[in-house]
Amino acid sequence: MKNTLLISALIALSVLFSLNCFMFPDSYEELSGKLKSEKIEIQTSTNKGFAVVELFTSEGCSSCPPADELMAKLQIENKDKNIYFLAYHVDYWDRLGWKDQFSSNEFTVRQQQYQKWLNLYVMYTPQFIINGTTEFAGYNEITLSKKISDALATQQTSNLELSAQSDKDSLAIHFKTNLLEKNTNLFIATIQKEAISKVARGENKGNTLQHVQIVRQLKSFVLNEKEGNIAIEKSKNFNTKDWELIGFIQNTSTGKIAIVTKADLQ
Template sequence: MVLKNLIGTAAFAALMFIVSAFAYNSKTEETPKNLTSENNGFAVLELFTSEGCSSCPPADQLMGEIEKQYKDQPVYILAYHVDYWNNLGWKDKFSSVENSKRQQQYSQTLRSQVYTPQLVVNGEKEFVGSDRNAVESAIQTALFNTKNAKVDLSAKVSEKEINVNFKTVENYSQNKLLITLVEKKSSTNVQKGENEGRHLIHWQIVHQQNQISLKNSTEGTTSFKLPENFNTNDWEIIGMIQNVKSGEILGSAKASF
């Protein structure tokens, strides 16, 4: 009788263990599925950098590592080379006054200082661009706590220009679609300034950026002048919808050639 009860107790305990294990496994399997299905997050990383800044190369290098690490995820990197370092000994060939103006706009919306290397994530948060822990944390937060407004992009190359077709449903008057021509990787041998003698490698370099109002039209075509020695494997198009008043980026996508 005692043996029978022991057997019954053992069988019951084994049954409960199996049920519990099944429930636990089901829960652990469902959690990431639910996160994925309910969330369509993205992260846009905008780095403000310069070849004339000695503290910028680590941030440039980090962007290259992030690009490789998140190549299959909706993480979009744009490196804006600013021009205000150019009068301090070395002119950055990738720099432009437009890039500096974009950083100044962020300075107003984010109430931040203008400095390099500065990283802005989804138009809402800024910090030093070489801070790996801050970058990783910001990416994870963005991927799991944002919803990506859909943007459809396609690009075609002709003899003299690049034509980009776009389509979205975001037609709020404060939103603009920014379409950017990006060079994936390049390098420079710096001969003067703070980085004199260094061979600098850059990733995701912004060359041209077109801003399109979505107030009257949510689809259309924009074009870029074809860069010299253009190779379709070395360039890509990144588009993002941004609220011009708050600076918040609502959605992003990219297109290859």
């Protein structure tokens, strides 16, 4: 009998750790709903700190829309703060009946990299990661706001300047920074500011989802100099009104983001 129970437990654990997503129990969702009703204010400081808030999400995940909504809410309420929001739509939910039009295996691979950097056992959605060093599961506004406030309070000495010139099929980017360290790359994220999707199948069947800060492509460049020129392919339908470029320097060994900025689009 004991052996049977042990085998059953091992099978259950193997199934759990093979999952590519994490669903929150009703008790957690009820608690999150109560917490979201409270007024939370993100605190700033004089340290010139920043917060890069990366969300891994999917239209095929029923727990993701509240996280998307929370990110949109925080973006509206904190436009004057040094906070940068990026939403990556992963592709591992696509096999469950609905293909997310914004999903990419490239973003799944990035989340897998964070799993290694942060020594996590499982990968799941929705997942927030702040400045590449701390993560948060779900859509609890109190917890996320506290983590963002902590990031903004960090002393900042590095700087990064980006300007981009639009050509026919590409964007020519000039960068300048005072940071040049081993194992650091410059990442350029092409962001579609907002979009609406009507989901016909899967866990969000029948829902109309509103998205913000959708990462459409993410390009990485090894930093060998403090100033230089790079180029990226222009995304389809790119324009300076509805799109933006966010650049950040990240340690490729630890995942820590050292500095971030928006490109001046010319």
